[in-house]
Amino acid sequence: MSYIIGVDIGGTKISVVIARKSGSILEKYVLSTQVKKNAERSINDILSTIKMLLKKWKAEKQLEAIGVGVPGAIDPVEGVISQSPNLPGWAGIPIGKLLQRTFHVPIFLDNDANVACLGEKFFGSGKGLKDFIYITVSTGVGGGIVANGRLLHGARGYAGEIGHMVVHPNGRKCNCGKCGCIEAHASGTAIAKIAQERLRTLSAAQRKRSKLWKVAKEINRGLNAYDVEQAARAGDAMARAIYKEMGTDLGLGLSSMIQMFNPQAIIFGGGVMKAYPLFRSAMRKTLKQNVWTVPLRNCSFMRAKLGVRVADLGTIALVKENTRL
Numbered sequence: 001m002s003y004i005i006g007v008d009i010g011g012t013k014i015s016v017v018i019a020r021k022s023g024s025i026l027e028k029y030v031l032s033t034q035v036k037k038n039a040e041r042s043i044n045d046i047l048s049t050i051k052m053l054l055k056k057w058k059a060e061k062q063l064e065a066i067g068v069g070v071p072g073a074i075d076p077v078e079g080v081i082s083q084s085p086n087l088p089g090w091a092g093i094p095i096g097k098l099l100q101r102t103f104h105v106p107i108f109l110d111n112d113a114n115v116a117c118l119g120e121k122f123f124g125s126g127k128g129l130k131d132f133i134y135i136t137v138s139t140g141v142g143g144g145i146v147a148n149g150r151l152l153h154g155a156r157g158y159a160g161e162i163g164h165m166v167v168h169p170n171g172r173k174c175n176c177g178k179c180g181c182i183e184a185h186a187s188g189t190a191i192a193k194i195a196q197e198r199l200r201t202l203s204a205a206q207r208k209r210s211k212l213w214k215v216a217k218e219i220n221r222g223l224n225a226y227d228v229e230q231a232a233r234a235g236d237a238m239a240r241a242i243y244k245e246m247g248t249d250l251g252l253g254l255s256s257m258i259q260m261f262n263p264q265a266i267i268f269g270g271g272v273m274k275a276y277p278l279f280r281s282a283m284r285k286t287l288k289q290n291v292w293t294v295p296l297r298n299c300s301f302m303r304a305k306l307g308v309r310v311a312d313l314g315t316i317a318l319v320k321e322n323t324r325l
């Protein structure tokens with residue numbers, strides 16, 4: 001019986017699981033992330049948690065491999081985190097080598113969107129598909145591309161950064177430094193920002209009629225995408241328009257992806273997908289305008305299956321993808 005260890009490093013917490021290759025998770029531990037300075041302390045915590053789990057399950061001699069998901073770009077050649085806005089103190093740390101030195105098994109690292117894509121490939125909606133695109137829309141927009149049965153990485157691990165495809169030349173400023181990225185126009189963060197900006201432009205008379213204005217006044221914090229979603233569902237014209245534009249922008253990005261990769265399916269994940277009915281028809285209209293008939297007709301649109309389990313199962317899937325277990 002062999003075991004796999006999965007480590008999901010997030011901006012605020014780290015999850016360590018011990019699992020079977022079938023995807024059954026035997027035990028899970030959650031640690032807090034030392035974001036800024038103390039990456040080393042976090043790594044020591046990870047090492048000792050893994051040791052403890054292996055001992056508890058008497059798995060020291062049957063450990064097959066370790067899969068690690070990270071919220072940032074990974075250099076697959078060097079096994080280091082090359083760029084991570086959420087974990088500034090972790091850039092350049094050879095986390096792969098550190099784990100390898102301690103456990104002497106193959107270590108596989110990838111960014112969290114690719115890891116989630118693999119989770120869906122092996123355990124979720126992507127099961128049995130050879131060509132699909134995974135896209136997650138939440139605070140940011142991320143994704144992964146599976147082509148001919150394999151996850152694409154590109155030369156230095158940057159393939160599948162769907163959120164940073166430009167859909168508006170000279171558009172809204174993105175966190176990555178560019179302008180007009182999908183993430184800057186169609187993420188949960190973007191929806192909230194756009195709503196806030198537009199509320200400021202309303203006249204006194206318009207404010208009286210606006211449900212979104214009422215929501216914004218009642219809450220004692222800034223608007224989030226969920227507030228905009230609720231206002232749109234209640235019929236607020238401005239909120240509905242924002243979701244419609246978001247659907248058009250997402251549709252533009254996906255049009256290029258479908259035209260380029262001819263996938264069997266687009267698999268949608270992330271919290272903003274709960275608002276799917278609000279942007280679905282705008283997205284579909286854009287796709288119809290911009291994609292040839294045959295590739296569009298042969299592409300299914302489906303929801304991701306794994307929900308909150310995607311990160312843990314993804315780290316197990318990352319090992320499966322790389323070892324053919």
Ligand SMILES: [Zn+2]
Nearest residue numbers: 164174176181
């Ligand atoms: Zn960007």
